[in-house]
Amino acid sequence: xxxxxxxxxxxxxxxxxxxxxxxxxxxxxxxxxxxxxxxxxxxxxxxxxxxxxxxxxxxxxxxxxxxxxxxxxxxxxxxxxxxxxxxxxxxxxxxxxxxxxxxxxxxxxxxxxxxxxxxxxxxxxxxxxxxxxxxxxxxxxxxxxxxxxxxxxxxxxxxxxxxxxxxxxxxxxxxxxxxxxxxxxxxxxxxxxxxxxxxxxxxxxxxxxxxxxxxxxxxxxxxxxxxxxxxxxx
Numbered sequence: 537x538x539x540x541x542x543x544x545x546x547x548x549x550x551x552x553x554x555x556x557x558x559x560x561x562x563x564x565x566x567x568x569x570x571x572x573x574x575x576x577x578x579x580x581x582x583x584x585x586x587x588x589x590x591x592x593x594x595x596x597x598x599x600x601x602x603x604x605x606x607x608x609x610x611x612x613x614x615x616x617x618x619x620x621x622x623x624x625x626x627x628x629x630x631x632x633x634x635x636x637x638x639x640x641x642x643x644x645x646x647x648x649x650x651x652x653x654x655x656x657x658x659x660x661x662x663x664x665x666x667x668x669x670x671x672x673x674x675x676x677x678x679x680x681x682x683x684x685x686x687x688x689x690x691x692x693x694x695x696x697x698x699x700x701x702x703x704x705x706x707x708x709x710x711x712x713x714x715x716x717x718x719x720x721x722x723x724x725x726x727x728x729x730x731x732x733x734x735x736x737x738x739x740x741x742x743x744x745x746x747x748x749x750x751x752x753x754x755x756x757x758x759x760x761x762x763x764x765x766x767x768x769x770x
Contacts, residue, residue: 566605568708571659573600573651574676580636581612581621585628592633595746596680600647602655608647613682613744618710669707675727677701681747684714686740691764696750701727711736
């Protein structure tokens with residue numbers, strides 16, 4: 537992967553990720569993610585589901601993302617992937633209701649202007665030439681305490697592993713990165729460490745959970761365990 541400081545136009549006809557040999561766009565999908573910006577101020581996603589239609593739930597936002605078409609979206613860990621907030625789906629018909637700033641209890645429905653400027657400016661500054669769609673474009677730390685649940689016996693036993701970072705590939709996929717303790721040499725484990733691997737490539741990986749739920753699972757909280765049981769049944 538070769539970075540450049542030349543400005544780049546972002547639209548479906550002129551991708552900022554090209555095959556360095558053919559000069560062609562790796563992916564002309566206008567929804568492809570091309571840049572990430574961590575959420576550093578604790579902003580949350582609000583959502584509801586059919587289990588309690590009159591109640592709103594919140595999840596901390598991991599990052600904001602810029603799509604190829606210029607749209608800025610928020611992303612959260614959701615079931616077995618990280619997804620755009622407005623596109624969440626689950627067995628209980630969960631759906632996005634808006635964003636919230638818990639510091640001032642403000643609800644809003646469009647990305648903050650400062651995140652839009654940050655992403656657009658960064659994308660204008662960097663241009664990447666990639667050999668394959670699996671080249672790493674960017675990696676950001678997870679600062680909201682996301683955990684991955686691993687099990688190979690239908691949740692009779694399971695292991696919770698901290699997600700250390702989120703890795704953006706040239707094809708627009710965003711992967712959660714876990715520590716392979718057998719390959720860990722230095723601590724703390726930093727972004728790009730060789731002991732990190734993609735959670736989704738582990739055959740035992742099932743779901744992502746945020747900090748609050750992960751700790752309830754560790755404590756064997758009945759409601760948290762019941763939620764896991766519901767996921768197994770579906």
